[in-house]
Amino acid sequence: MLEPHLTREGVEGLSWEALARIAGTPFYAYSAAALRDNLARLRRHLPPALNLLYSLKANPNRSLVQKLREQGVGCEVCSLAELETVLLAGARPEHILFVGPGKSEQELARCVELGIKAVVAESEQELDKLQALAAAAGKIQTVGLRVNPDFQGSKARLVMGGKPRQFGIDEARLAGLLARRDEYPALRFAGLHIYMGTRILDAQAVADNTGNILELARALSTGGWRPDFIDIGGGLGVPYFEKERELDLAALGAALAPLIAAQRQAMPDTELYMELGRFLVADCGVFVTAVRYTKWSKGQRFAVCDGGSNCHSAAAGGGSMLRRNFPLAKLGAAGGEPETYTLSGPLCTPTDVIGEQVALPPLRPGDLIGIFRSGAYGATASPVQFLSFGHPAEVLVDGETVWQVRARDQLQRMLAEQQPRLLRAADEQEAADALVC
Numbered sequence: 001m002l003e004p005h006l007t008r009e010g011v012e013g014l015s016w017e018a019l020a021r022i023a024g025t026p027f028y029a030y031s032a033a034a035l036r037d038n039l040a041r042l043r044r045h046l047p048p049a050l051n052l053l054y055s056l057k058a059n060p061n062r063s064l065v066q067k068l069r070e071q072g073v074g075c076e077v078c079s080l081a082e083l084e085t086v087l088l089a090g091a092r093p094e095h096i097l098f099v100g101p102g103k104s105e106q107e108l109a110r111c112v113e114l115g116i117k118a119v120v121a122e123s124e125q126e127l128d129k130l131q132a133l134a135a136a137a138g139k140i141q142t143v144g145l146r147v148n149p150d151f152q153g154s155k156a157r158l159v160m161g162g163k164p165r166q167f168g169i170d171e172a173r174l175a176g177l178l179a180r181r182d183e184y185p186a187l188r189f190a191g192l193h194i195y196m197g198t199r200i201l202d203a204q205a206v207a208d209n210t211g212n213i214l215e216l217a218r219a220l221s222t223g224g225w226r227p228d229f230i231d232i233g234g235g236l237g238v239p240y241f242e243k244e245r246e247l248d249l250a251a252l253g254a255a256l257a258p259l260i261a262a263q264r265q266a267m268p269d270t271e272l273y274m275e276l277g278r279f280l281v282a283d284c285g286v287f288v289t290a291v292r293y294t295k296w297s298k299g300q301r302f303a304v305c306d307g308g309s310n311c312h313s314a315a316a317g318g319g320s321m322l323r324r325n326f327p328l329a330k331l332g333a334a335g336g337e338p339e340t341y342t343l344s345g346p347l348c349t350p351t352d353v354i355g356e357q358v359a360l361p362p363l364r365p366g367d368l369i370g371i372f373r374s375g376a377y378g379a380t381a382s383p384v385q386f387l388s389f390g391h392p393a394e395v396l397v398d399g400e401t402v403w404q405v406r407a408r409d410q411l412q413r414m415l416a417e418q419q420p421r422l423l424r425a426a427d428e429q430e431a432a433d434a435l436v437c
């Protein structure tokens with residue numbers, strides 16, 4: 001339908017009915033071929049000097065990370081779990097950047113223990129903490145400085161820099177900080193990182209951001225300091241809604257080429273990185289939910305599905321000002337004149353709507369609905385524990401092979417996690433009773 005490997009009929013030639021029979025619904029399906037195609041398309045158009053990092057926040061599934069790692073993509077992580085995931089997926093420490101404004105001591109200590117490529121520091125207090133940890137471990141840790149620049153990113157749906165934000169260190173403080181870098185003997189200030197915003201569909205806007213970032217990096221490269229690497233962020237978007245157009249990758253490549261060439265000429269030894277989440281994985285995934293009931297309510301036709309906004313918050317408008325329909329379809333055989341449906345999930349809230357006023361062939365219980373372009377910010381950005389339904393299953397199709405790459409949350413495990421554990425006893429008798437239990 002939108003992507004040759006993920007159509008209304010099936011994924012990589014396997015029918016949705018067959019997949020739903022072995023996976024159970026609701027589930028996310030990913031296509032390995034779509035992932036490979038996306039990466040190849042990016043590499044065809046982007047200047048080769050730009051190294052790619054995958055941002056796990058878009059989708060932390062270990063098997064997807066592994067597929068990207070196998071093709072030479074590095075990793076940008078923001079939590080201990082993401083860090084351990086990429087290690088399991090085959091990343092070596094030198095492939096990993098750790099970003100995020102609220103890193104814990106445990107996370108920083110693990111970065112130092114591994115000696116990852118760089119901890120991207122977002123505040124001066126974080127630098128102090130990292131200095132102390134690295135010194136105590138007798139190590140030198142490489143650091144990137146995340147900059148909150150004075151310029152604004154244009155055309156991003158969500159702006160991360162250029163205004164008061166919890167991210168990064170203000171541009172105005174950077175020159176002073178770099179001049180004082182000797183105060184951090186256990187840290188090597190090796191890089192700069194700037195991330196302007198997400199969901200950018202305008203090639204020129206990405207190029208303008210990049211030009212501003214590289215100019216700022218050059219301005220900061222004074223007083224005998226030069227970055228070993230510059231991470232220019234990215235924020236490349238995919239179209240979800242009516243009237244949104246695909247990002248023109250050829251135009252983006254053409255607009256970036258002279259900027260990257262000039263940068264390479266000015267600093268030939270400085271590595272360049274672009275970190276991407278959504279663009280790499282969004283259209284590799286489909287969320288599949290099954291119709292449980294159909295009904296009328298005061299003149300409106302509803303199809304109630306077994307997975308809704310609890311599994312796919314974005315499709316219900318989570319994180320957006322306005323709820324709009326993701327690309328969606330009845331999967332498998334079409335059949336029949338279209339009828340207008342509101343698609344809802346199993347939650348007891350009227351906001352659990354994943355499709356509004358959608359024209360679909362007549363639906364019956366058991367029919368499958370696919371929400372396309374759902375490989376990024378799907379379950380990972382959804383309240384999967386709402387009403388205790390738990391995380392849906394995830395499957396990866398690679399040719400004729402199908403892997404379950406994440407098990408559905410098991411009821412017994414979810415209940416076991418709520419087993420009370422005494423943390424503080426009111427008196428000795430209570431403590432003794434707890435021991436007996």
Ligand SMILES: Cc1ncc(COP(=O)(O)O)c(C=O)c1O
Nearest residue numbers: 055058195198199235276277278
């Ligand atoms: C620092 C940082 N890097 C990377 C990303 C991934 O962005 P995207 O999925 O738009 O590529 C984000 C998203 O918020 C981010 O905050």
